[in-house]
Amino acid sequence: MSKHVLAQNQYGKAENRIVKITRQGNEGAWHEIRDLNVSVALRGEFRQVHLTGDNGNCLPTDTTKNTVYAFAKEHGIASPEAFAILLAKHFVHSQPVIHEAQIRVEEYAWDRISVPTRAEQHSFVRKGQEVRTAQVTHSGQTGQLQVISGLKDLTVMNSTNSEFHGFIKDKYTTLQEAYDRILATKVTARWAHSALTADAEDFDWDRSYKSARRHMLEAFAETYSYSLQQTLNAMAERVLDNCQSVNEVRLNLPNKHHFLVDLEPFGLKNDNEVYYAADRMYGLIEGTIHRDGVQPVIATSDWITA
Amino acid sequence: MSKHVLAQNQYGKAENRIVKITRQGNEGAWHEIRDLNVSVALRGEFRQVHLTGDNGNCLPTDTTKNTVYAFAKEHGIASPEAFAILLAKHFVHSQPVIHEAQIRVEEYAWDRISVPTRAEQHSFVRKGQEVRTAQVTHSGQTGQLQVISGLKDLTVMNSTNSEFHGFIKDKYTTLQEAYDRILATKVTARWAHSALTADAEDFDWDRSYKSARRHMLEAFAETYSYSLQQTLNAMAERVLDNCQSVNEVRLNLPNKHHFLVDLEPFGLKNDNEVYYAADRMYGLIEGTIHRDGVQPVIATSDWITA
Amino acid sequence: MSKHVLAQNQYGKAENRIVKITRQGNEGAWHEIRDLNVSVALRGEFRQVHLTGDNGNCLPTDTTKNTVYAFAKEHGIASPEAFAILLAKHFVHSQPVIHEAQIRVEEYAWDRISVPTRAEQHSFVRKGQEVRTAQVTHSGQTGQLQVISGLKDLTVMNSTNSEFHGFIKDKYTTLQEAYDRILATKVTARWAHSALTADAEDFDWDRSYKSARRHMLEAFAETYSYSLQQTLNAMAERVLDNCQSVNEVRLNLPNKHHFLVDLEPFGLKNDNEVYYAADRMYGLIEGTIHRDGVQPVIATSDWITA
Amino acid sequence: MSKHVLAQNQYGKAENRIVKITRQGNEGAWHEIRDLNVSVALRGEFRQVHLTGDNGNCLPTDTTKNTVYAFAKEHGIASPEAFAILLAKHFVHSQPVIHEAQIRVEEYAWDRISVPTRAEQHSFVRKGQEVRTAQVTHSGQTGQLQVISGLKDLTVMNSTNSEFHGFIKDKYTTLQEAYDRILATKVTARWAHSALTADAEDFDWDRSYKSARRHMLEAFAETYSYSLQQTLNAMAERVLDNCQSVNEVRLNLPNKHHFLVDLEPFGLKNDNEVYYAADRMYGLIEGTIHRDGVQPVIATSDWITA
Structure with missing residues (x-):
């Protein structure tokens, strides 16, 4: 029946908007923020998902979203690239049917609003200049890790x-x-x-x-x-x-x-x-x-x- | 025939994008830029334009655009508000059929790209944070000048x-x-x-x-x-x-x-x-x-x- | 202290995107859809909310959102205007501190995808031409109901x-x-x-x-x-x-x-x-x-x- | 000096918006329109343009724009694909330094506004549903012509x-x-x-x-x-x-x-x-x-x- 070939395919949750607050200093009064837009794409053995709708090999896109938020808590966000590397490795190594993962990140920068009279630092204004980008692709088969930064x-x-x-x-x-x-x-x-x-x-x-x-x-x-x-x-x-x-x-x-x-x-x-x-x-x-x-x-x- | 009333109406050229370079200092090597988006709206005696298509009272929107560019050369752009005031007064005072003019301006801010080794200053990066706005309305009949700044x-x-x-x-x-x-x-x-x-x-x-x-x-x-x-x-x-x-x-x-x-x-x-x-x-x-x-x-x- | 005057003010939840399916005919196989974007704005006695942060008079914007979705179930969506009238009346009549409500609606139209071989009708393609608009404002004090339709x-x-x-x-x-x-x-x-x-x-x-x-x-x-x-x-x-x-x-x-x-x-x-x-x-x-x-x-x- | 390699590169004028009217029938009263957005990308021997700014091999992007408009007159626009094929062949065959051309087209569809009482047909409303796309790539070296249609x-x-x-x-x-x-x-x-x-x-x-x-x-x-x-x-x-x-x-x-x-x-x-x-x-x-x-x-x- 299948005279047709399923070639490159991928899926995942795109544009997970996440803001992570880190508290530092005296009583946590010094706040750091990272503001990201994270997209997940998974590649692997998804033939039956396409041909018969048998989802036995399908990790839901909703799960990939949950993983992004949970990883922010568990591992923090050291940088867009470091966070993407963690995620890409996780998907490839935790599910045998996933052969390759690609994580794309956009980061929006913020400046502090300086308030001379105050020790606490939790007020920010979005910088609004360039958007920083990162793309990490990890292949479980070759072990290759490819990192492309950008703006x-x-x-x-x-x-x-x-x-x-x-x-x-x-x-x-x-x-x-x-x-x-x-x-x-x-x-x-x-x-x-x-x-x-x-x-x-x-x-x-x-x-x-x-x-x-x-x-x-x-x-x-x-x-x-x-x-x-x-x-x-x-x-x-x-x-x-x-x-x-x-x-x-x-x-x-x-x-x-x-x-x-x-x-x-x-x-x-x-x-x-x-x-x-x-x-x-x-x-x-x-x-x-x-x-x-x-x-x-x-x-x-x-x-x-x- | 006309059981209908022509009420508030206005027209003009919108979103005239203009960049003005000013050269200062030794041999004009120090450049200043203003980067604006200027919209013109004219109000007045335009009844026949609407009812019969008689354009005898119609200053073309194309002319209002030309005026914006010519004024930038003739008068410079001291600020969005000052430039808009000049334009609003011009339209009202130069054409009796124009009773009121409203000029709206958006300004996009630029930072300098610092080049330590260089005296000349002509390189810029768009700041990309807020857009500054100004709106000036001038009535020829009351002489009133209303300036609304914003972002x-x-x-x-x-x-x-x-x-x-x-x-x-x-x-x-x-x-x-x-x-x-x-x-x-x-x-x-x-x-x-x-x-x-x-x-x-x-x-x-x-x-x-x-x-x-x-x-x-x-x-x-x-x-x-x-x-x-x-x-x-x-x-x-x-x-x-x-x-x-x-x-x-x-x-x-x-x-x-x-x-x-x-x-x-x-x-x-x-x-x-x-x-x-x-x-x-x-x-x-x-x-x-x-x-x-x-x-x-x-x-x-x-x-x-x- | 207050040499300043709080003048026109309003608040509410904006851009509540709602899709409502109605099933008709034999075993509900004939589907009708309405696809709206509903914004709520409330006006009234909100002085303390602004001046002291006392929210005793503040119906949360989250509640106004819930009301939109609940009303779609309770009353259906006969048209953008009819739905907005119901909502505007509800807010004004259910809370004495709300003196006026304005509901704005955008509607996105859909065509059916015709499938000759099928009796059921539940497949649609977004028409993608104009967006239909409606705005309803209702004043509890004057009882006035103002309906502005548009596109x-x-x-x-x-x-x-x-x-x-x-x-x-x-x-x-x-x-x-x-x-x-x-x-x-x-x-x-x-x-x-x-x-x-x-x-x-x-x-x-x-x-x-x-x-x-x-x-x-x-x-x-x-x-x-x-x-x-x-x-x-x-x-x-x-x-x-x-x-x-x-x-x-x-x-x-x-x-x-x-x-x-x-x-x-x-x-x-x-x-x-x-x-x-x-x-x-x-x-x-x-x-x-x-x-x-x-x-x-x-x-x-x-x-x-x- | 050049320890670096110039790899894939291309240039051209992007997003040339063109509307073409064709008149048919009695006294040309029946109008047909095609409304396109045409982008040109040229690939070839552009090494010196990059390395020294010697533009001897550079056909200006402005010329590629002119060509799009002139070809619409000379050849008409039978379809996005046919028009793109003509352009791609022209660039490759007219300039030896251009080895490959890629033309991308978006088309916006229009419906007629029916006016029962009128024979002439020159009134249109933009359909506003999907955008039709076409991409044609032509290689002078292999003679290959690749056409990708889409929406x-x-x-x-x-x-x-x-x-x-x-x-x-x-x-x-x-x-x-x-x-x-x-x-x-x-x-x-x-x-x-x-x-x-x-x-x-x-x-x-x-x-x-x-x-x-x-x-x-x-x-x-x-x-x-x-x-x-x-x-x-x-x-x-x-x-x-x-x-x-x-x-x-x-x-x-x-x-x-x-x-x-x-x-x-x-x-x-x-x-x-x-x-x-x-x-x-x-x-x-x-x-x-x-x-x-x-x-x-x-x-x-x-x-x-x-």
């Missing part, structure tokens, strides 16, 4: 030191060459760590994150740009040069166009001062840079020629 | 010092009394300035904004809360007490529920540590507080009994 | 029969006159019913909704337009002319600009064929039309001169 | 005939077995066509789309479900059984949970009538089914063990 929604702008010219002109080209333009983008970045790092129990994921983020920002600011591709490459290389644990960086950079407004009809000269910030359409520049000798692992778009 | 999307949390009990119990009440809960909300605030302030040409709107924002945050952090209504009142009173120019504050505070997860089925005690952050449904608390003797002007929801 | 997110387009010219030209005007353009908008409409209708227990709200929706669409399609204002007026008048229960219509019509793409650089003539559909900025046209002698009640933007 | 945002519900039980119970399991539940999901589907079909110039893509969509909906409605996985498999198999051109189907099915509300505290029995429709968290079920002997090509999440 999204980090919007940056250089108001000068960007040019674009010397490009191909075909019959559909009307773009003028630019010798001073705004360069702005909303960064989505992912970086894969070496296997050694992923397996190290005492690796400082928070410090690593801060370092990668800072080097990307500095490379963006310091690069005199002739194309967004060049800036992308510079940002990725800077991370590889400065973050030893990182083997591979993939960036997704929408070119957030800022068009100089033509003010001449009103007798005004627009000396790179007044811009219209456009939403759509936008250039979209994507690329992976990795260390020599390393096999890239971060997903790209569908790609025929490999 | 939105400022998410705050107290991880303790919040209780809720002693409430009405009716036959549909199942809520347990709470003696220690998370209190979190996403603040939308609007505050109206006195006429004197609105008309003062040298008023420091940026400083006023920072002050109102700080006092609201501090009041949120310092209030031991028995209801979100009480916190709302404290936040508004704090602004009125500390910001002389402000006559009225309206707050819209969704209660972002954080539910304590029941970990007992797993043999764990959840001592106010692990929370599920819910999206919907949510409590929604709204209120206006104003100085005695002042007529409130900030729009509320439809309200029958006035 | 949002209904996107319409005329690919011809729209012009725009003869408008004011000032120094900032560059717009060319247009004699054949696309006219497209995403309709938000609200219409208020007469008190007689609101109080009638057997009024057919579903039929009324379908009629108002149809007449607006037909007026949009049949009006040869010289301005979006004129189309707005025609749509509103058509509803007033054909829906006896409606006293007032307010429309909010963003002008979804479709710009003719200049293809001349490529040696092509664009004979009103290829358009760029823009997101922002957009014209925004708003207006209220009501029957003569009726007091308009639908909220507009802040408005100084009344 | 997203199609929300469906069975109000009965769904069970879930017999699953694994571990220490974190609290879920009760369910013998009658609502099954609802928002379908994202993609299906890959055989090479033969992709190359056929006269293939009817619109008819193929309607057929695949209908068979998925019918399979959803007709399957008595013991798990969402089983329903997923049934939907995919139905398409493979009925659509000869399709080799592979991938479905992404969030389990839109509808929780039965506990009405017992209010003395009411909830006989599968009143549900709370939850937003987050949600189960997420994904899977690929393909014909035997076919190599799957549709992208999945990052996957270690292949």
Whole structure:
């Protein structure tokens, strides 16, 4: 009957929103918070679940949700990566039918609201800048542990030191060459760590994150740009040069166009001062840079020629 | 024919996204940016536009857009409020058929990306916290100038010092009394300035904004809360007490529920540590507080009994 | 102490998502569904809740949520309006401290998935066109019952029969006159019913909704337009002319600009064929039309001169 | 210097929104519209663009945008797939440095607004149900043409005939077995066509789309479900059984949970009538089914063990 093949499949509970409070100091008056969105995906021997609805091999998505909350209590949340590693290992090692688990985490950062007159610290304002991301995949069969850190929604702008010219002109080209333009983008970045790092129990994921983020920002600011591709490459290389644990960086950079407004009809000269910030359409520049000798692992778009 | 009445009506170009660069210092190497979203609404004698399509009294929305961009060049953008005042006055005073203009502005804040080795400053990262808002309404007939400042999307949390009990119990009440809960909300605030302030040409709107924002945050952090209504009142009173120019504050505070997860089925005690952050449904608390003797002007929801 | 005044305030549970299944026919095999998003706002004597955190007058928002779900079982959901009327009356009449209640409802429509071979009917696909809205406000003090029906997110387009010219030209005007353009908008409409209708227990709200929706669409399609204002007026008048229960219509019509793409650089003539559909900025046209002698009640933007 | 490797990279203009009007019949009074969102991604020899900012091999994203609009005029838009095939071939064949092009299209469907009294047909209302998708990838080196059709945002519900039980119970399991539940999901589907079909110039893509969509909906409605996985498999198999051109189907099915509300505290029995429709968290079920002997090509999440 089955002339059809069940290929890649996975399931789990997505977007479990969890806030974890940790109390420290005198009478627990100093609060720390971690605010995460955790998604679970399980892969394994789920053939009968699909073909006959026999759920004997199916750990409910509801159980995967409960596990996330219980683990936060039992093990705490040292970092998005460390928490995801714990969860991924648990699912693979506790159920033989689960061959691989992938945990995706988003973290929302908070600042303290400073209250000069008070010793207790339990008031926070959401930072609201980038969202930190982490993805951990663990295979029970190979024992492989893959950790991809990242961020999204980090919007940056250089108001000068960007040019674009010397490009191909075909019959559909009307773009003028630019010798001073705004360069702005909303960064989505992912970086894969070496296997050694992923397996190290005492690796400082928070410090690593801060370092990668800072080097990307500095490379963006310091690069005199002739194309967004060049800036992308510079940002990725800077991370590889400065973050030893990182083997591979993939960036997704929408070119957030800022068009100089033509003010001449009103007798005004627009000396790179007044811009219209456009939403759509936008250039979209994507690329992976990795260390020599390393096999890239971060997903790209569908790609025929490999 | 016309047994129907054309009542309140208005039109204009909405969401004009504008970025303005100002160069300062040695060779203009120090850049300042303002990043706004400006909406124009015009009110006046537009009867024929509606009834017959005679556009003799219609200043095109496209023209209102052009005016926004040209004014940024001609007058600069000292602050959202100052820029909106200029625009509102222009529309009302330049076209007799326009009796009233309302300008709404959103501002997106940017931080500098610090590059230690560099004198030039033209690199920015979007702050991404709250959006600052301003609304200016100017009537040509009364000469009145109404300025409402505000913010939105400022998410705050107290991880303790919040209780809720002693409430009405009716036959549909199942809520347990709470003696220690998370209190979190996403603040939308609007505050109206006195006429004197609105008309003062040298008023420091940026400083006023920072002050109102700080006092609201501090009041949120310092209030031991028995209801979100009480916190709302404290936040508004704090602004009125500390910001002389402000006559009225309206707050819209969704209660972002954080539910304590029941970990007992797993043999764990959840001592106010692990929370599920819910999206919907949510409590929604709204209120206006104003100085005695002042007529409130900030729009509320439809309200029958006035 | 209180030199400040607590003015308009309200609270309640917002966005209670509810799906109600009704079984009919042979062994209940014919299912009907209503899919609503219900928001509750209560107004009344809540001074102490704000000033001291004494919640003795506070019916918890959680209770208002429970009431929504319990009422769906007890009374069914005949229509968004009928359900909202029941809820509004309940809150006002069951708690003396609640002087006014406002219930807002969104309804999401579903079509059946037709399965020719089957008698049972329990499979649905979400229609996904406009969202139907209803707002009911009931005052215990005046006994007044105000019902405002509406819709949002209904996107319409005329690919011809729209012009725009003869408008004011000032120094900032560059717009060319247009004699054949696309006219497209995403309709938000609200219409208020007469008190007689609101109080009638057997009024057919579903039929009324379908009629108002149809007449607006037909007026949009049949009006040869010289301005979006004129189309707005025609749509509103058509509803007033054909829906006896409606006293007032307010429309909010963003002008979804479709710009003719200049293809001349490529040696092509664009004979009103290829358009760029823009997101922002957009014209925004708003207006209220009501029957003569009726007091308009639908909220507009802040408005100084009344 | 370059110890780093530039791996997969691509660029192009994303989200070109285009509306194309075609006039037919007597004096062109019968209008047809296609409303698309077209994204272009180019792959090829772009090393120097990244490493040195030499743009000699870079066809500007602005040019790719112009090409989309010009092609709509020159060739018309027979279907999303046919239009994407034309564009992909053009980019690969006109520029030797471009080795592969991927075109992604979203289509928004419109219904006519019927005006009984009128012969002309130029009034439309956006259907607003699912978004149709197409992705075409063409490699100049292999000559391969890969066409993946699809849809997203199609929300469906069975109000009965769904069970879930017999699953694994571990220490974190609290879920009760369910013998009658609502099954609802928002379908994202993609299906890959055989090479033969992709190359056929006269293939009817619109008819193929309607057929695949209908068979998925019918399979959803007709399957008595013991798990969402089983329903997923049934939907995919139905398409493979009925659509000869399709080799592979991938479905992404969030389990839109509808929780039965506990009405017992209010003395009411909830006989599968009143549900709370939850937003987050949600189960997420994904899977690929393909014909035997076919190599799957549709992208999945990052996957270690292949």
